[in-house]
Amino acid sequence: MEQWKKQWTPLLPERVAEILERLPDDAPLLEIRLRCDRPLELVFDGSDRIVYGNNKAPIVEENELKALLRRLTGYSAFAWENERKSGFITVGGCRVGLSGRMIRTEDGVLGFSTVSGVCIRIVREVKDCAKPLLPYLLCGGRFRSVLLVSPPGCGKTTLLRDMIRIASDGLYGAVPCRVGVADERFELSGDANGAIAFDLGTRTDVISGISKSDAAVRIVSTLSPGILAMDELNDANDAKAVSEARGKGVAVFATAHGADGKDLRLRPAIGALLDAHVFERIALLEGVGRLTSVTDGDGLRVDAVSQ
Amino acid sequence: MKTIGIALLFALCCLAGVRLGAKKAAPLKMIRAMRAGLQSFSDRTASGATLADAAEPADDAFRERLSVYLESLSQGSAQADAAGRASAAFGASDAVRSGAELFFCGLSDAPRAELQRRIEAFGAVLARAEVDAENESKQARVLRSAGFLVGTGLAVLLL
Structure with a gap:
């Protein structure tokens, strides 16, 4: 049985x-979306499937969703309070997005009063998936700074994780290098009770659980990395870091x-970085892990260079 | 023969005193262990540990009861049933049992502030129970001494 089936x-x-057990082990499942009193949605690479119960009955009921949340949080809602305020929790490196009714106070968001939907993103560790990108990134064995760009669900995080491993272990012509990972949502390292669950290489240090920008500042000032890795740049703080x-x-x-x-360029913080x-290289992805083009900082297409 | 009889009577009186005293002294040990467990649980949850992780280094008495609660929930029991099962294991007194039930019921869904409030409330229940148990413990010492004195008195009279 494949790892994601065992996990979920x-x-x-x-x-x-x-329903999941009936899927073949190699099914390219990307997301499982459960909504209260609605059918189940399974998102695959390039397609999605809506699954109803008998007589078009919903698959997930309110009490089942509540029980699921309790299991996902280890029966400890308090331990995930901050993450829940941000609309997600992370289970074994998989981000679980939440939807529902939220409560707002004068100080900001208090949390969910009712969760009506859960979106589970299946994480796979795909070793060597970053190998086709290396000829664009390596210069004399050293990595250039790179921004991976794609719509959601195209495997940026998986690719980034593999790039970290290759840089850290010095594989395929790369010079081994210390990598610091700012992992706000535990998605790069996978949270295994504070330990790193995924293979990020031997010279990798991770700071997780705080904002990416705060983690990046600490990594650069205290861990002296050769490379800093950050998933999903969002705002001015990330850009500044x-x-x-x-x-x-x-x-x-x-x-x-x-x-x-x-x-x-429509996003001010990222536009300013460009x-x-x-970034010396900007790699565009389309579909799951499909590299469409690599450009330099001026937006000019670059060719692969063999090392 | 008479001496053996007197010695047996003396031993019996002392034993009765010790046994009655032990019964009264037992809750104090359990309550103290429970308070220590609750304190360690409080420290661990404050640093973000889940219920299961927070209970790990705690005292056996506390950990076992928390395990009963978590296992009941994972087997699909309702909150009230799981809390009932966990608190039934608190044999100390009715006050401690109902305090435990209030602590456990809905614990898995409690936000951090609510968890802290529950820890404080249950801690207060245990603190009161400890005072009661200390009084009982004093009575236990009196019973042990009384057993010895009665035994000695009877032995002197019979001799």
């Missing part, structure tokens, strides 16, 4: 687990949501 079937409601790291001679591996360079030529 004991946690999910019985009817959902039965990347600029600071680059200014201190640290290469940066980062990802951002977007369909292309034009999309990215204008400042902080």
